[in-house]
Amino acid sequence: MPDNIYMQNYDIREQGILVEYRTTGEYLPAHWHNSLELVYILNGNASFFLEGAEHKLVPGEFIAIDTNQIHEARCTHSYMMVVLRIDDDLIQRLMGNKRNFQIICSRAELTNELVPAYLAICDRLKDLVTLHLKQPKGVMIATQSIALDILYRLIKDFSIPLYKEDLPEPSRNQLRIKEIVSYIDKHYMEPLSLEQISTVFGLNSDYFSRMFRQNIGIPFTQHVNHVRLSHIYHDICTTDEPVLEILDKHGFSNYKLFSRMFKELYGDTPREIRKRAREETL
Numbered sequence: 595m596p597d598n599i600y601m602q603n604y605d606i607r608e609q610g611i612l613v614e615y616r617t618t619g620e621y622l623p624a625h626w627h628n629s630l631e632l633v634y635i636l637n638g639n640a641s642f643f644l645e646g647a648e649h650k651l652v653p654g655e656f657i658a659i660d661t662n663q664i665h666e667a668r669c670t671h672s673y674m675m676v677v678l679r680i681d682d683d684l685i686q687r688l689m690g691n692k693r694n695f696q697i698i699c700s701r702a703e704l705t706n707e708l709v710p711a712y713l714a715i716c717d718r719l720k721d722l723v724t725l726h727l728k729q730p731k732g733v734m735i736a737t738q739s740i741a742l743d744i745l746y747r748l749i750k751d752f753s754i755p756l757y758k759e760d761l762p763e764p765s766r767n768q769l770r771i772k773e774i775v776s777y778i779d780k781h782y783m784e785p786l787s788l789e790q791i792s793t794v795f796g797l798n799s800d801y802f803s804r805m806f807r808q809n810i811g812i813p814f815t816q817h818v819n820h821v822r823l824s825h826i827y828h829d830i831c832t833t834d835e836p837v838l839e840i841l842d843k844h845g846f847s848n849y850k851l852f853s854r855m856f857k858e859l860y861g862d863t864p865r866e867i868r869k870r871a872r873e874e875t876l
Contacts, residue, residue: 610684611741614677615726618874619670621859623821624775624810629679630697631659632744633667634719636674642667642700643811649700656719658699658748661685664771664809666820670860676719680745688745699752711751718744770795771809782821783845788814822846823859830864831871837864 610629619638633640634656642649642657643666649657659665661682669675686693704712718740725736774795778786791814792799806814822844829840838849846852853863860867 609738610681611738612677612679613722613737613741615723616675616677617673619673619860620667621670621820621824621827622667623817623824624664624666626662626664626772627659627679628661628683629681630661630685630745630748632656632676632678632719633659633669634676634678634716636676636723638669638671638673638675640667640669640671640675644700646808646811648811649702651701654716655701656699656716657701658697658752660697661693664768664775666811668859676722678719678722678741678744680741685745688742689749694756695749695753696756697748697753699748708751711747715744715747718747767805767809770797771806774806775810778818778821782818782825783843785845786818819846819851819855820859823852823856826852826856826864827860827867830868 612629619640624643633642633651635651635653637653639653640651642651642659644657644659645664651657682693699712699715701712721740722737725733725740730736774791777791777794788803789799792802795802797805803814806817810817812820823846825844826840826846829835829843830837833840835843841847841849841852857863862870
């Protein structure tokens with residue numbers, strides 16, 4: 595993909611904090627991180643699917659995605675955003691190795707009582723942008739300080755306590771879904787039918803189809819095509835290979851379906867996307 599980071603990142607690896615400023619959209623199929631992630635939209639709009647549920651964002655809003663939470667990011671119409679990630683190992687250290695809570699925070703789930711707390715975090719995210727633009731002395735220290743303050747506010751106002759004795763082992767479906775997503779990531783270039791992958795995982799195809807859609811939010815075939823599209827988009831932006839050769843390389847055999855899905859997902863044709871990517875690198 596073209597370099598979509600505006601100026602530099604603030605990658606404070608020793609502290610477990612990463613801040614990115616992005617100026618072009620992106621699409622990421624279902625995935626998860628070993629970190630708490632906040633996405634704050636400055637311009638454009640975005641949709642996130644968290645474990646099957648859609649959350650839409652407009653400028654001035656953010657969403658928090660907790661560690662290991664399966665999510666799909668549709669930010670192709672978001673042209674400026676801030677992404678903050680806080681490593682879960684850091685969170686555990688700061689909490690005395692007691693990660694006995696889950697963070698749930700998005701605009702769609704706000705109660706009236708929590709609106710001021712949500713807006714306060716929005717103000718802190720705006721402070722990150724101001725720091726980024728002004729570049730004062732000690733900007734890295736200030737960035738870390740704001741990130742930790744945001745973490746504190748999320749834990750204080752948007753965390754749900756989880757007690758060890760009440761926690762089941764990770765559900766079989768969650769483990770299966772992660773295994774399935776990983777399998778698709780490795781084999782997306784190959785023909786992948788519902789019947790074939792159901793057999794690989796020893797599941798009935800109807801059950802597999804329902805389970806996948808409930809956890810990911812879209813049908814299995816659509817997810818596979820979205821994975822292919824994300825790789826195709828990358829090659830369109832970064833190579834001069836003919837589009838048909840790129841499609842063939844990434845396992846997309848139906849050009850008519852590709853054209854429709856690509857424009858729905860990225861808002862433009864491959865030709866226009868490639869042209870814009872070249873202009874951005876000049």
